[in-house]
Amino acid sequence: MKSIKFILLFTTLTLLVSCDKKSKDETAKIEYQCPMKCEGEKVYSEKGTCPVCEMDLRLLSKASKKVLSTEISEESIFNLTSSWNTEEGKTITLKELKGKTLVMVMVYTTCKAACPRLTGDMRNIEQKIPAEYKDDVQFVFISIDPENDTPEKLKQFAVDNYIDGEQWTFLQGTESNVREFANVLAVKYKQISPLDFSHSNIISVFNPGGELVHQQEGLGVDNKETIAKIIETVNQ
Ligand SMILES: [Cu+2]
Secondary structure, eight states: OHHHHHHHHHHHHHHHHHHHHHHHHHHTOOOEEOTTOTTTTOOBSSOOBOTTTOOBOEEOSGGGSOOOOSOOOTTOGGGOOOEEEETTSOEEEGGGGTTSEEEEEEEOTTOSSHHHHHHHHHHHHHHHSOGGGGGGEEEEEEESOTTTOOHHHHHHHHHHTTOOSTTEEEEEOOHHHHHHHHHHHTOOEEEOSSSOEEEOOEEEEEOTTSOEEEEEESSSOOOHHHHHHHHHHHTO
């Protein structure tokens, strides 16, 4: 009788151990995938680069999801205390954009030359971000003509350019806020007539902590690196 009890106990223990081992194996399963999904849903068991686009493969495990630190580094734009009006008529500080990768550009709505193309470049970048990352990226336009670009005008600009969605934000500041922010981005601009400005053509990427991580300069330039950087920061 004693030996039967012993065998039962032994069997139960073995079952428990093997069950435990199974669940450990499942949680330890690590898979990598191309962030652009060049090969569809294909996964790799080891770190590396995508053989098609050569971007770093990303970890698929839930554990890879970033844990946002509450601290802000000295380089972060979230240290700026300036307040801004949005196209929806809200007043915000930049810190309220914390937690998402930010893609920013400085334009003005009456521009007939470069700004429409910069806007097209922003839309192009947005369209190339894979759907699963879209919630983690915010596209921000800052007007260099705050006197004319009121929240209403910015809203109209968004509608006219088919960029009137949650992932798009348009900001009107004060002359000095705009100048201060332009200095952070190394964007130069100058009013050359009552209606026109000359300005740099720069799209900047900030990580979710508000640190500048990448800039693309020019109009209609190859945005591959910009997109890679956006995905990399979302993935941090
Ligand atoms: Cu312009």
